[in-house]
Amino acid sequence: MEYKGWDQVEVGAVVPSFADTSCDIVDLKQEDRNYAQTNSYTASVADWRVFKPVFSKDSCIDCQNCWVFCPDTAIVARDKNMLGIDYDHCKGCGICAEVCPTNPKSLIMFSENVDNDTVLSQWPEKKKKEK
Amino acid sequence: MSKIIKNLKQFSTSNDRFEGAHLLCPGCAHSIIVRELLNCTDDNLVIANATGCLEVCTAVYPHTSWDASWIHIGFENAATAASGAEAMYKTLKRKGRLKDPDKPVKFVAFGGDGATYDIGFQFLSGAVERGHDFTYICLDNEVYANTGGQRSSSTPRGSSTTTTPAGRVSYGNKKFKKDMVAIMAAHGAPYVAQVAPNKWKDMVKKYQKALATEGPVYINAMSACTTEWKFPSQDTIDVSDLGTDSLVFPLYEIENGHKLTITYRPRNIVPVRDYLGVQGRFKHLFKKENQHIIDEMQKAVDLKWELLQRREEAGI
Ligand SMILES: Cc1ncc(C[n+]2csc(CCOP(=O)(O)OP(=O)(O)O)c2C)c(N)n1
Ligand code: SF4
Ligand code: SF4
Ligand code: SF4
Numbered sequence: 001m002e003y004k005g006w007d008q009v010e011v012g013a014v015v016p017s018f019a020d021t022s023c024d025i026v027d028l029k030q031e032d033r034n035y036a037q038t039n040s041y042t043a044s045v046a047d048w049r050v051f052k053p054v055f056s057k058d059s060c061i062d063c064q065n066c067w068v069f070c071p072d073t074a075i076v077a078r079d080k081n082m083l084g085i086d087y088d089h090c091k092g093c094g095i096c097a098e099v100c101p102t103n104p105k106s107l108i109m110f111s112e113n114v115d116n117d118t119v120l121s122q123w124p125e126k127k128k129k130e131k
Numbered sequence: 132m133s134k135i136i137k138n139l140k141q142f143s144t145s146n147d148r149f150e151g152a153h154l155l156c157p158g159c160a161h162s163i164i165v166r167e168l169l170n171c172t173d174d175n176l177v178i179a180n181a182t183g184c185l186e187v188c189t190a191v192y193p194h195t196s197w198d199a200s201w202i203h204i205g206f207e208n209a210a211t212a213a214s215g216a217e218a219m220y221k222t223l224k225r226k227g228r229l230k231d232p233d234k235p236v237k238f239v240a241f242g243g244d245g246a247t248y249d250i251g252f253q254f255l256s257g258a259v260e261r262g263h264d265f266t267y268i269c270l271d272n273e274v275y276a277n278t279g280g281q282r283s284s285s286t287p288r289g290s291s292t293t294t295t296p297a298g299r300v301s302y303g304n305k306k307f308k309k310d311m312v313a314i315m316a317a318h319g320a321p322y323v324a325q326v327a328p329n330k331w332k333d334m335v336k337k338y339q340k341a342l343a344t345e346g347p348v349y350i351n352a353m354s355a356c357t358t359e360w361k362f363p364s365q366d367t368i369d370v371s372d373l374g375t376d377s378l379v380f381p382l383y384e385i386e387n388g389h390k391l392t393i394t395y396r397p398r399n400i401v402p403v404r405d406y407l408g409v410q411g412r413f414k415h416l417f418k419k420e421n422q423h424i425i426d427e428m429q430k431a432v433d434l435k436w437e438l439l440q441r442r443e444e445a446g447i
């Protein structure tokens with residue numbers, strides 16, 4: 001898609017969020033929406049990350065703490081289940097790992113260049129409570 | 132049409148209307164506060180946004196992060212734009228010129244503390260006095276963050292900012308934070324409240340009440356800023372917890388200008404110094420010669436809490 005330069009955009013120009021405005025998007029999941037190219041959903045901030053959260057389903061209790069506190073709408077929750085991380089939109093802030101209440105944590109921050117399967121196979125064990 | 136939100140699991144079935152790949156800093160609380168507003172209702176929203184981090188970072192050409200009608204307006208007049216849209220809507224409805232007159236529409240304005248406490252203050256005051264049916268939400272990070280951290284009239288005493296730097300001769304900002312919640316309540320607005328993103332349920336409840344209220348509503352949202360408050364990005368919620376649990380940001384609401392209700396009472400009240408200690412902007416206060424500022428802040432917080440409790444007790 002070709003964009004107008006800053007000096008070609010008219011005053012009061014409108015940037016559409018959706019290519020199709022006939023539907024009520026509040027009833028649609030993100031994957032079912034017809035986004036316009038001008039919606040930031042179509043862009044990625046993956047290259048901002050130095051650390052990334054990795055999600056391990058085993059200990060997750062689907063509490064949705066990570067979903068509600070993620071500032072970048074990058075936790076995918078569907079039907080009350082935590083499905084995983086949307087790595088196109090995650091900036092690696094680390095909030096989700098910080099607020100995850102399980103033991104061991106179900107979200108842990110790792111360097112961006114580690115392999116997810118490797119760290120998942122070495123996931124920490126449940127920690128005993130310190131006396 | 133109120134959406135029923137019983138618990139977090141159920142809330143998480145909301146279809147997000149605030150999209151990722153905006154350019155706010157990693158860990159910025161602004162987006163947590165905004166996401167929850169957009170997720171707590173299914174109504175159509177018309178949003179006016181004063182300039183500041185939120186506006187600048189969610190509408191970087193050619194992208195928008197808003198799945199709602201949204202306008203970028205001047206620094207000073209988000210309240211004016213929202214009230215203008217609301218007045219137009221009412222007129223069109225009266226004249227029978229709306230396509231879908233039964234679909235509820237809510238009018239919301241967002242502004243930073245610079246836009247709200249300082250530069251848009253008279254515009255906000257005017258819109259509330261005129262009685263427009265809208266909700267104004269101030270993203271209160273206690274500094275002009277987007278332009279590099281200048282002090283505003285919301286900046287607390289003792290905070291180091293680029294215009295009130297702490298150093299050999301100064302402990303930072305010398306002025307006290309303006310009590311915006313009290314000022315807005317004094318306008319007689321039907322609903323005024325303070326919220327914090329770490330208490331999501333309290334926040335959602337107040338948002339829903341705000342949207343259901345007829346007339347002007349003011350909400351002051353504590354917004355922890357990782358860049359200007361100087362804490363690591365993963366700590367946004369922990370810092371906010373210290374803010375509400377030290378009562379530096381007490382959570383309460385005021386109805387019709389007088390009836391005050393405290394909505395969150397921390398089980399363990401933490402000392403103000405614990406809240407200050409995790410933020411770089413207050414680091415210098417822990418030097419021997421500045422400790423009296425911490426004591427002074429603790430006293431001010433205690434006094435305010437006492438005042439809030441007595442007002443609640445009085446029930447008038
Ligand atoms: C009339 C006017 N003065 C100054 C500016 C420059 N300016 C843009 S954003 C900003 C700071 C906004 O601070 P605040 O309202 O607290 O929002 P924050 O960035 O902290 O979220 C300033 C000074 C402007 N855009 N318009
Ligand atoms: S690291 Fe931050 S941006 Fe990424 S999913 Fe977790 S909370 Fe969201
Ligand atoms: S916070 Fe942790 S336990 Fe809760 S849903 Fe997220 S990953 Fe699962
Ligand atoms: S400077 Fe502060 S308010 Fe602005 S985007 Fe960064 S964290 Fe958010």
Ligand SMILES: [Mg+2]
Pocket residue numbers: 243244245270271272273274275276
């Ligand atoms: Mg600010």
